[in-house]
Amino acid sequence: MRIEGWLLAATIAFATSAVLAESDVDKGLAIAQEADRRDTGFHDFRAELTMLLRNRQGEESSRVMRSQSIEVDGDGDRTLIVFDEPRDVQGTALLTYSHKSGDDDQWLYLPALKRVKRIASSNKSGPFMGSEFAYEDLASQEIEKYGYRYVRDEEFDNQPAFVIERDPVDENSGYRRQLVWIDKAEYRPLKIEFYDRKDSLLKTLLFKSYRQYLGRYWRAEEMFMENHQTGKSTLLTWKTYEFQVGLSDADFTKNSLKRAK
Amino acid sequence: MRQALTAGLLVAACLQSAAVAGDWRGEVSAEMRQFFASPVDPVQHDRFLSVSGEIEFHDEWDDGRHSLTVRPFARVDQHDEQRTHADLREAVWIYHNDGLEIRAGVDKVFWGVTEVYHLVDIINQTDLVENPDGEQKLGQPMLKMSRESEFGTFDLYLLPWFRERLFPGAEGRLRTQPRVAEELSSFTSDRGERHVDLAARWSKNLGDWDLGVAHFRGTGRAPRLLPGIDASGLPVLKPRYEIIHQTSIDLQGAVESWLWKFEGLRRSDSLDEFFAATGGFEYTLYGFGEGNSDIGILAEGMWDERGDSATTPFNHDAFVGVRWVANDVDGTELLAGVVADWDNGSRFYNVEASRRIGNDVKVGIQARAWDRVDATDALYPLRRDDYVELKLTKFF
Numbered sequence: 001m002r003i004e005g006w007l008l009a010a011t012i013a014f015a016t017s018a019v020l021a022e023s024d025v026d027k028g029l030a031i032a033q034e035a036d037r038r039d040t041g042f043h044d045f046r047a048e049l050t051m052l053l054r055n056r057q058g059e060e061s062s063r064v065m066r067s068q069s070i071e072v073d074g075d076g077d078r079t080l081i082v083f084d085e086p087r088d089v090q091g092t093a094l095l096t097y098s099h100k101s102g103d104d105d106q107w108l109y110l111p112a113l114k115r116v117k118r119i120a121s122s123n124k125s126g127p128f129m130g131s132e133f134a135y136e137d138l139a140s141q142e143i144e145k146y147g148y149r150y151v152r153d154e155e156f157d158n159q160p161a162f163v164i165e166r167d168p169v170d171e172n173s174g175y176r177r178q179l180v181w182i183d184k185a186e187y188r189p190l191k192i193e194f195y196d197r198k199d200s201l202l203k204t205l206l207f208k209s210y211r212q213y214l215g216r217y218w219r220a221e222e223m224f225m226e227n228h229q230t231g232k233s234t235l236l237t238w239k240t241y242e243f244q245v246g247l248s249d250a251d252f253t254k255n256s257l258k259r260a261k
Numbered sequence: 262m263r264q265a266l267t268a269g270l271l272v273a274a275c276l277q278s279a280a281v282a283g284d285w286r287g288e289v290s291a292e293m294r295q296f297f298a299s300p301v302d303p304v305q306h307d308r309f310l311s312v313s314g315e316i317e318f319h320d321e322w323d324d325g326r327h328s329l330t331v332r333p334f335a336r337v338d339q340h341d342e343q344r345t346h347a348d349l350r351e352a353v354w355i356y357h358n359d360g361l362e363i364r365a366g367v368d369k370v371f372w373g374v375t376e377v378y379h380l381v382d383i384i385n386q387t388d389l390v391e392n393p394d395g396e397q398k399l400g401q402p403m404l405k406m407s408r409e410s411e412f413g414t415f416d417l418y419l420l421p422w423f424r425e426r427l428f429p430g431a432e433g434r435l436r437t438q439p440r441v442a443e444e445l446s447s448f449t450s451d452r453g454e455r456h457v458d459l460a461a462r463w464s465k466n467l468g469d470w471d472l473g474v475a476h477f478r479g480t481g482r483a484p485r486l487l488p489g490i491d492a493s494g495l496p497v498l499k500p501r502y503e504i505i506h507q508t509s510i511d512l513q514g515a516v517e518s519w520l521w522k523f524e525g526l527r528r529s530d531s532l533d534e535f536f537a538a539t540g541g542f543e544y545t546l547y548g549f550g551e552g553n554s555d556i557g558i559l560a561e562g563m564w565d566e567r568g569d570s571a572t573t574p575f576n577h578d579a580f581v582g583v584r585w586v587a588n589d590v591d592g593t594e595l596l597a598g599v600v601a602d603w604d605n606g607s608r609f610y611n612v613e614a615s616r617r618i619g620n621d622v623k624v625g626i627q628a629r630a631w632d633r634v635d636a637t638d639a640l641y642p643l644r645r646d647d648y649v650e651l652k653l654t655k656f657f
Contacts, residue, residue: 055590061590061620062620085620086592086617086621086656087286087288087620087621088592088654090656103469103515103517105466105468113371113396114370115371115373118374118513118514118515118520120519120520120543120545121515122547123545123555125548126553126555130590130591130592172517174548248359250357250359250409253360253409254414254464255362255407255409256357259355259362261328
């Protein structure tokens with residue numbers, strides 16, 4: 001009887017914590033879904049971006065690119081990035097078909113050889129152009145790519161924010177988990193902490209200078225990524241955002257990749 | 262050279278009409294090649310200094326639907342008079358709108374997926390004086406129409422003028438023994454280089470896989486080399502260009518960390534009919550050794566039904582190699598590998614590496630060596646041509 005009582009108490013306690021955990025999972029997912037809902041429907045945009053890479057010694061190097069994206073019904077976005085600097089990769093272009101589940105498809109265009117090369121799809125954690133941004137950091141952030149959990153409410157930079165944890169579904173991700181600060185007013189990411197496979201803090205990404213486009217879509221003008229393990233950092237600056245410029249699927253094909261300049 | 266001049270005038274005319282509003286870019290390279298063994302032919306040299314440059318003009322109008330790109334190239338070589346050459350690599354007007362693309366002018370097109378041997382690539386002639394790897398091409402006059410649809414992409418090519426292959430001159434290395442005399446080339450077609458070639462290609466993305474099927478009818482880009490005598494009575498090889506029919510397939514797939522590649526073709530001309538294929542994989546270990554660099558393991562096989570009588574050295578060969586990509590700020594990369602003929606044991610080693618210096622300078626090194634080359638192998642003339650090439654390129 002006594003043992004049964006203990007068992008019962010333990011079962012109730014376990015069930016309660018499971019329910020709590022479940023509600024944290026639901027809440028985390030709901031926050032992510034709301035953020036995604038508010039950022040859906042822009043159809044297409046293009047922008048110019050620069051990256052300023054800085055190492056521990058303070059030496060700097062820059063990258064200049066142009067990017068355009070289009071939303072795809074029921075699937076991830078398509079993105080075409082063309083490089084302007086450094087000069088030796090000028091005209092090199094990267095086409096990505098991101099998918100809600102499964103690996104993204106990627107093609108790289110090498111202008112010197114006029115050759116389109118497929119990129120192995122498991123390349124997630126590799127540095128993008130030698131920067132502190134990994135391919136997966138810049139990829140289209142689909143809901144299905146992570147598991148979510150609400151962690152706590154916390155003020156960040158004088159803004160009330162949710163802190164949610166998201167765990168990458170893909171086993172090729174370079175991260176065990178990420179902590180994301182999302183402001184309660186507009187559901188914009190303010191900060192992301194990236195934890196490596198050993199669960200040590202690897203990088204922090206700060207979103208700065210948000211501007212709103214089409215009266216709805218918020219974009220950070222600056223994204224500052226700091227690697228705590230190497231002391232390197234990358235400042236990504238987005239310029240000349242233009243939404244709904246009339247791009248179509250035909251602007252995101254291998255032929256359009258070969259036309260990229 | 263006369264063609265180059267005509268083309269150059271045409272370019273100048275085009276540029277003037279475009280009001281020179283577009284973008285200009287360019288690059289100049291200084292290069293040194295050092296050979297380590299004395300040459301087979303005493304007129305050949307051991308060290309070559311060379312400079313090359315190209316300029317590109319690009320302009321777009323009508324919201325990018327129309328564009329014009331012009332890219333002339335020139336090289337001056339210390340010893341090899343054939344390697345001192347100029348070529349209009351591109352002078353092309355492109356129109357595109359909603360899945361339709363038209364290209365007219367001089368352009369470059371690459372078909373293929375494999376690393377070592379570009380079997381199915383046929384539209385452009387190889388500029389063999391630039392590099393023995395055959396990846397440098399001469400500009401090809403063409404009219405191309407392309408249509409993208411849910412059933413794939415259909416390309417049609419009309420190629421009104423044939424470009425002869427460029428071969429190294431008498432004093433140059435990396436050449437046949439004896440030299441190829443371009444001035445003695447001949448054609449099976451009465452129309453010679455004015456024979457109008459046609460090509461069609463269909464390609465489609467099938468999820469993880471990209472498939473292409475193509476047919477080419479026209480003057481084969483790789484000539485037969487027939488023994489002859491030049492004007493001064495010396496033995497030479499005379500190129501003979503045949504009309505060929507070539508049907509080809511190319512396939513590449515990305516499955517997790519694996520890239521799978523295959524190219525196959527059937528080619529026929531007045532004397533011959535054969536199948537050939539090449540294919541293999543590249544397996545990449547991302548973030549190798551807990552760091553940022555990637556290591557790729559490559560393996561490819563090459564087979565040609567003609568066997569020892571093939572016009573290519575890649576008739577029964579296998580390639581293994583390794584690619585190291587540092588993913589660092591300077592874009593450091595290295596590719597090293599060996600191609601071995603499984604029939605006669607001939608080996609060809611290749612190492613190439615490059616990195617950036619600052620924002621607009623790149624330094625590259627290539628080393629190539631031939632070992633145990635069998636007298637029956639097409640690489641036999643290169644058996645004493647082991648060399649290292651250093652190249653410095655400035656972009657602006």
